Amino acid sequence: MDSEYKKEDFLLLFGSRIDIIRRKKGYSYERIAQGCNIDGSDISKISKGRVNITLSSILELSKGLDIHPKELFDFEIEA
Amino acid sequence: MDSEYKKEDFLLLFGSRIDIIRRKKGYSYERIAQGCNIDGSDISKISKGRVNITLSSILELSKGLDIHPKELFDFEIEA
Structure with a gap:
């Protein structure tokens, strides 16, 4: 692991991974929000790499996307 | 994904996963701390499931453990 790897790049990669999974499943942000306790506008911000979410939100996102957290x-x- | 799955359980599972990887590599908390910007005592708390860390800390832990974040x-x- 390159120790210089930056937080901002990581958040952007994580966000775009969420979006790839979302599109593959054909889910809207609202549809994900119905399956977890994160609202649609926050899910949109997360998928744009703007939010440094916590483990509990990672768990919630995995519920909303119906996928194991490691896939994220x-x-x-x-x- | 069981939507009732609780945050506390998830933090405990994540923490014990960190500890399994740490022991496999024969690293101390201090050794991990040298490779990232999280100090040894916080790494100990994380591995006991007591800290709801963020994505940036997940990235740092992966640097300290020299492993891809998805392995965590x-x-x-x-x-």
Whole structure:
């Protein structure tokens, strides 16, 4: 893991991973929000890499997307 | 994903996953701390499931453990 890897880049990668999964499932932000306790506008901000969410929100997002949390981190990080 | 799955349980599972990886690598909390910007005592609290860390801390932990973040979530969650 490249120790210089920046927080902002990581949040953007995480956010775009959420969006890829969302589109694949054909879910709207509202549809995800119905399955968890995060509202649609916050989910939109998360998917744009603007929110440094916590473990509990990661759990909630995985419920809303009906997917295991580790899938949310299935993206490349330059080594 | 069982929507009733609780935050406390998830933090405990995440923490014990950190500890499993740490022991496998033979790292102390201090050794992990040297590779990232989280100090040893906080890493100890995280591995006991007592801290609801953020994405940026997840990135830091993955640097300290020299592992991809998705490996930190490689544990079973009762469906």
